[in-house]
Amino acid sequence: EVQLVESGGGLIQPGGSLRLSCAASGFTVSSNYMSWVRQAPGKGLDWVSILSGGDRTYYADSVKGRFTISRDNSKNTLYLQMNSLRAEDTAVYYCARGTRGYSYGSRYDSWGRGTLVTVSS
């Protein structure tokens, strides 16, 4: 069974850093493109970043230069390093698995339950 479990969220002051983790089971993270998608309270889905099948990374303009997506194949875990956090980064962050056989795309067939990041002083 495919499972994605996010962790690492919490309350952080503006300008601070957090690293989110997404532990995967039931598949290998290196076999699929993987993304982080966030959702601010009461708002819609907002794509953050993708780690493609060819190990290329892409970011939303709103986080470019501040966030870094990566994975550790030995731990089968996806990460999101978030620096210079702002109040507008407050959201539930979901880890999502892309479709196997494609390098990138918008089709995510498995999602974690999310981890809440609150940026506030």
Added chain:
Amino acid sequence: QSVLTQPPSASGTPGQRVTISCSGGSSNIGSNVVNWYQQFPGSAPKLLMYGNNQRPSGVPDRFSGSKSGTSASLAISGLQSEDEADYYCAAWDDSLNGVIFGGGTKVTVL
């Protein structure tokens, strides 16, 4: 990041047909497939439709999808109370090199 345009709300009575539109541009819907997600309050999104009009296993056939040019739509035929949820369209954008989501449509069953 740019968004795809969806109506904020849609509604119908049980058994009715409801259609949700998703409007984009040449760099996203016009050149890539559209996927749809269903989300219940407090839960993660779930893939509802992929490749414009393909249903994942387990999705009832009352859900259907279509795409024409730079627009797509999701239809729910025979609306049921359990269909009350938020629905999002999504597509890859070749200009942005990223995924864009629609703003979401809240479906209410009257």
